[in-house]
Amino acid sequence: MGALFESQLFRASQGLFRGYEAGLPYDSPMNIQAGIQHALERIEATRTQYGASQKVALELAVKTRSAEECAQAARLLKDLGQPILLGHNRVQEARDTVDAIRSVEGSHVHLIGPLQSNKINQALACVDLIESLDSVALAAKIDQRLSTSLPVFIEVNVSGEDTKHGCQPADVDSVVEAVVRSEHLKLSGFMTVGLNSPVEADVRSAYALLRKIRDRIRVSYAMSKLELSMGMSNDLHWAIAEGATIVRVGTAVFGARHLG
Ligand SMILES: *Cc1c(COP(=O)(O)O)cnc(C)c1O
Numbered sequence: 001m002g003a004l005f006e007s008q009l010f011r012a013s014q015g016l017f018r019g020y021e022a023g024l025p026y027d028s029p030m031n032i033q034a035g036i037q038h039a040l041e042r043i044e045a046t047r048t049q050y051g052a053s054q055k056v057a058l059e060l061a062v063k064t065r066s067a068e069e070c071a072q073a074a075r076l077l078k079d080l081g082q083p084i085l086l087g088h089n090r091v092q093e094a095r096d097t098v099d100a101i102r103s104v105e106g107s108h109v110h111l112i113g114p115l116q117s118n119k120i121n122q123a124l125a126c127v128d129l130i131e132s133l134d135s136v137a138l139a140a141k142i143d144q145r146l147s148t149s150l151p152v153f154i155e156v157n158v159s160g161e162d163t164k165h166g167c168q169p170a171d172v173d174s175v176v177e178a179v180v181r182s183e184h185l186k187l188s189g190f191m192t193v194g195l196n197s198p199v200e201a202d203v204r205s206a207y208a209l210l211r212k213i214r215d216r217i218r219v220s221y222a223m224s225k226l227e228l229s230m231g232m233s234n235d236l237h238w239a240i241a242e243g244a245t246i247v248r249v250g251t252a253v254f255g256a257r258h259l260g
Helices: 003-021 029-050 067-079 091-102 117-126 136-145 169-181 200-220 236-241
Strands: 057-061 084-088 107-111 129-133 150-155 185-191 227-229 246-249
Touching: 029 057, 029 067, 029 236, 057 067, 067 084, 067 091, 084 091, 091 107, 091 117, 117 136, 129 136, 129 185, 136 150, 136 169, 136 185, 150 169, 169 185, 169 200, 185 200, 200 227, 200 236, 227 246, 236 246
Parallel strands: 057 084, 057 246, 084 107, 107 129, 129 150, 150 185, 185 227
Antiparallel strands: none
16 A cells, blocks of 8 residues: 555544544534545545546435535535535435435435335436446336436446345346336446455455446447446545446545434
């Protein structure tokens, strides 16, 4: 690990703990701001460290955060000239916060958690993009409910862990076909939740697998751009090294979650 990267990590962790030191709750605006700034610095330091040439957007994973915190975070991203990306795990939480988030012009709400069939209409009413599309059946059901175009990412389980959502790598082609042949869905990228392991080689090879899937599909369908949404607070550096274009960060920006 390079010295620059280590110093960035140290500063990021300082940002994380500053709230406790100052006796402030994590949700104070100053801490969200520091958290976002540190996450952005960490992303840039990592790109330098690994010579990663792709742009990397910070998507805030906002589960359990209040509508006000979500709006605040969205405003901060906007003021920093960053893409305004907020990822929700639960449709209900997306519904509860979407009006506040939408008060910030240019904001995008993504669904990053599993989508049950009975929540599709509610989801479509409040999200701009679904990152967790993981089956042919779900693609068909979502497509049926749409009258306008919707961008989606296909979620792939590249870690092989049973507990993970996402289609198997072997099923990617059939899900891609379903999206491409659908009337309203637009394939815009791939998403995964990485292997839960401290072993760099193992975590990176799972992310590399998603990158190879993305590259292969991009070529076979002659698509110009497909995002790679991978990497979270703990391992975003390894995801960026393997080509992530979007990292989804919760804890490193907002602090530990106390609920849910
Ligand atoms: C919570 C969550 C994240 C962010 O995780 P942190 O470790 O808090 O950064 C990213 N992606 C998904 C799907 C999540 O549920």
